[in-house]
């Protein structure tokens with residue numbers, strides 16, 4: 001079942017949410033307005049029809065930009081939730097079907113009140129296009145220099161940074177994260193610890209975790225509250241499927257040849273795109289990437305680009 005979802009964004013950056021009415025599937029959960037395609041109907045025309053019927057709003061298909069497509073399964077019901085973003089429309093949205101409506105900044109939305117398939121859409125709205133990962137060869141006695149580097153990058157507006165220091169003890173990495181945490185919170189950014197779920201749990205707001213594919217196998221439930229981000233390192237469709245169960249986003253690598261993993265088989269853009277589009281969460285392109293490739297990555301279904309070398 002192909003379901004269209006319209007993300008209307010107003011001038012302040014708020015998005016319009018609608019509450020599913022009593023008696024319908026997922027009644028009470030909040031969603032993006034939209035609905036199923038009728039037989040033979042084109043996706044964009046279906047979305048135009050649904051927004052007119054539900055909200056008395058007129059959109060033009062050429063004003064929409066694809067945000068993300070989420071394949072989802074609710075028990076017997078499988079669907080592809082196809083989210084498009086609009087910053088222009090005609091008419092003031094009003095509730096024509098008795099549904100409650102509200103405008104919210106993406107950062108303020110309580111994810112647990114959203115229909116489960118909408119949570120990755122909201123994360124795609126919140127997450128930035130660039131994910132910077134620290135270089136692996138930094139020795140522990142360079143902590144002071146890296147405090148300065150990371151702080152500068154946070155101040156520049158990079159909102160997602162993985163603190164990955166394989167040569168440091170877990171305590172040394174936690175200590176650096178603790179020193180940067182206040183700044184990260186003020187910047188609305190997240191610092192992700194590599195693999196250290198417990199550290200992220202202890203530190204709280206502004207700190208998350210980035211887990212390896214092998215850690216995903218051991219999870220039974222989401223290891224952190226929704227207020228703390230979880231990233232997952234993925235390399236194939238199985239890992240992306242596990243990532244979608246427990247993480248907010250994935251990296252998929254290596255897209256191109258990379259100095260940090262010279263032995264790994266390269267995916268290339270077409271394989272990356274096929275995997276990213278079939279995944280039910282935002283996916284960053286990783287491996288041989290530079291910030292200048294953000295547009296190219298987005299054209300291939302990515303949330304953005306992640307990397308080490310070219311990002312500092």
Ligand SMILES: Nc1nc2c([nH]c(=O)n2[C@H]2C[C@H](O)[C@@H](COP(=O)(O)OP(=O)(O)OP(=O)(O)O)O2)c(=O)[nH]1
Nearest residue numbers: 003005025026031032033034035036079115117118
């Ligand atoms: N419209 C919409 N549906 C969503 C979202 N998230 C989500 O899981 N769904 C699910 C709920 C339903 O199982 C399915 C869409 O059904 P719907 O009930 O909205 O579609 P509709 O208006 O065309 O259908 P109808 O039940 O009125 O005939 O997709 C969302 O953001 N928007």
